[in-house]
Amino acid sequence: MAMRWFYLSVLALSSLGLMCILFTVYWMQSWHGGFAWDGTIFMFNYHPVLMVAGMVVFYSAASLVYRLPQSWVGSKLPWKIAHAALHLTAFILTVLGLVAVFRYHNHANIANLYSLHSWLGITTVFLFACQWFLGFAVFLLPWASMWLRSLLKPIHVFFGTSILSLAIASVISGINEKLFFSLKNATKPYSSLPGEAVFANSAGMLVVVFGLLVLYILQASSWKRPEAGAWTERQPLMHERE
Secondary structure, eight states: OHHHHHHHHHHHHHHHHHHHHHHHHHHHHHHHOOOOSSSSHHHHTHHHHHHIIIIIIIHHHHHTGGGSGGGGSSOSHHHHHHHHHHHHHHHHHHHHHHHHHHHHHHHTTOOSSOSHHHHHHHHHHHHHHHHHHHHIIIIISTTSOHHHHHHHHHHHHHHHHHHHHHHHHHHHHHHHHHHHHHTTTSSSOGGGOOHHHHHHHHHHHHHHHHHHHHHHHHHOGGGSOOOTTOOOTTOOTTTOOO
């Protein structure tokens, strides 16, 4: 039963993650004219898509690698590489998202990093960069001692979930900020809930639900990779194959 519930959760999570990206793409395509890498507002439209894909969906996929029961047996190295590679993909998408918004702001003579959303977002990206380099240097490269890895692992895990929480908060504040700007002089204001507002708010709720499910799986003790020699009744997934 635990195995079945786990894979149902993974299926739901994959569907939600894809929906988060597709909703964001549709929002930018349908209400804001689509995409172009040219410094204009159409370049800005890449920003929300890339940030949702990178900081939320791919970041979450990387965080959940060690929750797959297949990762619990055999060598840990292939799963470490997968974990690092998915995080690197998330980071590259995130950097491209930042390039999109900074180039647009500079092209349109708009100030950078003045809003709470931008402060929260750039803090999240900075922490993500530190987290990735720390993880690569300490947990993937072979030089670090077991003592050092044991010391840093709780910190690594704490910041992993914290960065995801901050990323979700950044996305939600970004959606809200974009709606305030785009509907400021519209015929139907934000307060009257025009179609764009309903759709973008729904996209934001999808991101929240997706993030909560990821955080639940990360915190569920029965879905964590057991430590060496710690195969107990607390780890039922590898034993339940109905």
